[in-house]
Amino acid sequence: MTGKGGVGKSTVAIALGLLGARSGLRTIVVELANQERVQKTFEHQAEHFREVELAPGLFTISIDPQHSMDEYLRIRVGPIGHAIGSSRLFQAFAMATPGMRELLSIGKVWELAQLQRKTRGAAPYDLVIVDAPATGHGVGILRTPRTFAEIARVGPIAHQGRQIAATIADPSFTAIVAVALPEEMPVNEILTLADALDREGLELEHVIVNAVYPARFSEEQVGELDAALARSESSLGSTAVRAALSEHLRSDTQREQIARLRSGLESGIAELPFLFADPLGRPELEQVADALAAGLNEPDRAGEVVT
Amino acid sequence: MSVAALLEGKRVCVCGGSGGVGKTTTSAAIALGMAAQGAKVAVVTIDPAKRLANALGLEELENEPRRVEPERLAPSGLEIRGELWAMMLDPKRTFDDLIERLAPTPQRAQEILGNRVYRELSTAVSGSQEFTAIAKLYDLDREGDFDLLVLDTPPSRNALDFLEAPGRLTSFLEGRALKAFLRPTGIGMRFLGRPAGVLLGGLRKITGVDLLADLSTFFQLLGGMTEDFSRRAAQVEKMLKSDSTAFLLITSAQQESIDEAIWFRRTLEKGDLPFAGVVVNRVHHDILGDGDEQQVGAELAGLLTPELATLVTQNFHDYHVLARRDEQNIARLEPELDGRPVLLVPHLDDDVHDIEGLLRIHRYLFASAEERAQMIAEVVA
Numbered sequence: 001m002t003g004k005g006g007v008g009k010s011t012v013a014i015a016l017g018l019l020g021a022r023s024g025l026r027t028i029v030v031e032l033a034n035q036e037r038v039q040k041t042f043e044h045q046a047e048h049f050r051e052v053e054l055a056p057g058l059f060t061i062s063i064d065p066q067h068s069m070d071e072y073l074r075i076r077v078g079p080i081g082h083a084i085g086s087s088r089l090f091q092a093f094a095m096a097t098p099g100m101r102e103l104l105s106i107g108k109v110w111e112l113a114q115l116q117r118k119t120r121g122a123a124p125y126d127l128v129i130v131d132a133p134a135t136g137h138g139v140g141i142l143r144t145p146r147t148f149a150e151i152a153r154v155g156p157i158a159h160q161g162r163q164i165a166a167t168i169a170d171p172s173f174t175a176i177v178a179v180a181l182p183e184e185m186p187v188n189e190i191l192t193l194a195d196a197l198d199r200e201g202l203e204l205e206h207v208i209v210n211a212v213y214p215a216r217f218s219e220e221q222v223g224e225l226d227a228a229l230a231r232s233e234s235s236l237g238s239t240a241v242r243a244a245l246s247e248h249l250r251s252d253t254q255r256e257q258i259a260r261l262r263s264g265l266e267s268g269i270a271e272l273p274f275l276f277a278d279p280l281g282r283p284e285l286e287q288v289a290d291a292l293a294a295g296l297n298e299p300d301r302a303g304e305v306v307t
Numbered sequence: 308m309s310v311a312a313l314l315e316g317k318r319v320c321v322c323g324g325s326g327g328v329g330k331t332t333t334s335a336a337i338a339l340g341m342a343a344q345g346a347k348v349a350v351v352t353i354d355p356a357k358r359l360a361n362a363l364g365l366e367e368l369e370n371e372p373r374r375v376e377p378e379r380l381a382p383s384g385l386e387i388r389g390e391l392w393a394m395m396l397d398p399k400r401t402f403d404d405l406i407e408r409l410a411p412t413p414q415r416a417q418e419i420l421g422n423r424v425y426r427e428l429s430t431a432v433s434g435s436q437e438f439t440a441i442a443k444l445y446d447l448d449r450e451g452d453f454d455l456l457v458l459d460t461p462p463s464r465n466a467l468d469f470l471e472a473p474g475r476l477t478s479f480l481e482g483r484a485l486k487a488f489l490r491p492t493g494i495g496m497r498f499l500g501r502p503a504g505v506l507l508g509g510l511r512k513i514t515g516v517d518l519l520a521d522l523s524t525f526f527q528l529l530g531g532m533t534e535d536f537s538r539r540a541a542q543v544e545k546m547l548k549s550d551s552t553a554f555l556l557i558t559s560a561q562q563e564s565i566d567e568a569i570w571f572r573r574t575l576e577k578g579d580l581p582f583a584g585v586v587v588n589r590v591h592h593d594i595l596g597d598g599d600e601q602q603v604g605a606e607l608a609g610l611l612t613p614e615l616a617t618l619v620t621q622n623f624h625d626y627h628v629l630a631r632r633d634e635q636n637i638a639r640l641e642p643e644l645d646g647r648p649v650l651l652v653p654h655l656d657d658d659v660h661d662i663e664g665l666l667r668i669h670r671y672l673f674a675s676a677e678e679r680a681q682m683i684a685e686v687v688a
Contacts, residue, residue, distance in 0.1 A: 004326050004327050006325055006326055006327030006328060006559065006561070006563060006564055007327060010563075181327070185327070185331075186327065216618050216621075216622055217615075217618065221615055221618070224611065224612070224615060225611075225615070225619070228610045228611055231610075232610055234606040234610070236595075236598050236602055236603055236606045237603070237606035237607050237610050239594050239595075239598075239623075240603050240606070240607060240619050240620065240622075240623040241607075241610070241611075241619060243594055243619075243622060243623055243626050244618070244619045244622045244623070247622055247626065276625040276628045276629060277628065277632075
């Protein structure tokens with residue numbers, strides 16, 4: 001899952017995770033940003049680089065390049081791996097090499113998605129949801145394995161880079177999902193992302209439009225509100241009517257942007273309603289999951305939040 | 308306090324914050340306002356909305372500031388006493404320019420530009436936007452053609468990327484340890500002795516030999532340039548820490564953005580970087596005030612049909628929830644600021660991506676505290 005910062009990508013990732021677990025899939029939500037936000041949302045004490053079960057069938061892990069490298073070296077190179085990993089020269093080399101951090105992170109994601117896990121004693125997952133960095137970086141991180149395969153050409157990194165790249169490019173294995181807000185910039189960004197992915201031979205499978213305002217008022221009602229505002233003598237009444245007109249305007253602008261998105265994309269598009277609550281706790285997340293289920297099943301309509 | 312007061316005597320204004328909080332628009336509105344007051348201002352943006360780019364007449368490929376023609380600004384009705392310039396950053400071009408300038412010979416520059424490791428470094432890699440944005444800012448500052456530079460920072464995953472990027476890239480380019488490593492006959496290798504041989508073997512095993520060879524060529528090409536890079540990095544740091552630089556934090560009133568802003572503020576403090584204040588965009592102002600929410604329905608009864616009155620009351624309630632949420636989030640931010648000001652810009656009714664929109668934001672940013680309170684009261688009442 002990818003998307004610009006502030007569009008609610010993490011929230012949607014968790015909601016999708018809840019949906020996965022509800023349908024009986026052993027699901028893990030992977031955070032790359034090193035924030036342990038999922039664990040915080042579930043009021044779980046933050047643990048780093050460990051697969052944590054939050055609810056039956058729903059796991060999370062927060063990963064970073066450093067731990068990914070240590071693990072990779074242990075598995076790949078054996079005992080000498082530890083000696084290499086703890087060498088300061090090697091650290092400096094690995095962490096300063098352009099793209100290496102991204103490669104290590106995506107490599108760990110790939111490992112999590114394997115049916116034969118490389119991590120000792122680890123059980124496989126049915127669904128791995130990756131809360132990827134903001135879109136610009138998102139494409140970068142997807143492209144990294146191939147880039148590395150091309151740079152290194154031979155050797156284990158090149159081999160594994162090619163393997164990971166093939167997995168990412170396989171639509172029966174990997175789906176790229178973008179989260180967007182129904183506003184001009186985020187919509188532009190999604191259209192650009194779809195193009196960028198296309199150039200990489202990848203497909204944007206689904207777009208989830210988050211925080212869509214309800215369309216509360218019909219055009220006729222808006223006319224009534226305008227008239228009422230003109231004759232209102234109550235200050236509180238006028239404020240309330242103005243707030244209504246104002247929201248109507250925003251809601252209209254949003255719908256224009258969603259239309260623009262639909263006309264510019266072939267991907268599936270689901271809408272999620274704006275939630276008038278903050279911060280989001282577990283009950284709200286379950287609501288988002290419900291709405292997401294509805295939105296994914298009926299892609300032409302916004303999912304209704306059942307309260 | 309207004310932005311004009313915050314930026315008095317400043318030559319550089321860095322607008323930081325997470326993505327999707329109106330950073331680009333705010334940067335442009337700040338530049339517009341300072342130009343109106345008589346300064347010659349350049350705003351360096353990364354990826355503006357198409358409408359905003361068109362409104363400012365920005366061309367993608369130039370990579371140099373260009374004056375925004377006064378006619379374009381005419382619809383704003385604002386008298387521009389100074390000059391507004393704008394540019395859209397081209398990271399690859401900025402990077403190439405830097406190499407061409409620092410390379411000892413044109414031929415060496417061409418070799419570097421053609422090197423595979425360099426090509427990756429300057430394009431595919433995250434961090435190159437951050438690095439080049441600062442590099443460009445530094446060059447513009449040194450050239451001294453402008454009274455004020457406003458930098459719209461890249462939409463990083465988090466603000467730290469942006470602050471760390473110059474250091475990370477410099478350490479890569481500098482790579483003294485790595486260079487010693489790559490030249491097996493060099494002093495470094497002798498100094499390192501046998502364990503290094505084992506390490507090198509391990510490294511080859513993991514990375515493949517070609518990667519090492521390419522890196523080695525890359526470093527040989529860079530040769531004596533690495534010192535120039537370090538010197539530059541030191542000067543850039545000096546510029547960022549200088550009294551004439553101001554870091555402005557741009558955020559929305561949502562929990563995630565506020566968390567990020569608090570964290571960014573602490574990072575600035577740790578890095579000894581000059582923090583000027585916070586702009587909170589898209590604030591839902593309290594429209595209830597001393598009023599009683601229970602009264603809303605009653606007030607609407609005489610005005611609207613019952614059905615419509617119910618919808619409007621529900622809408623009012625939802626809005627009020629957001630207003631209270633915003634208020635609480637902003638209250639969390641305030642104790643972090645050491646008395647530096649928070650400037651609130653209300654949630655406007657549509658996306659702001661044209662000159663009129665810039666002007667609307669500009670009015671809030673450049674008003675004094677009293678004027679702003681007055682303007683908000685007018686919106687609310």
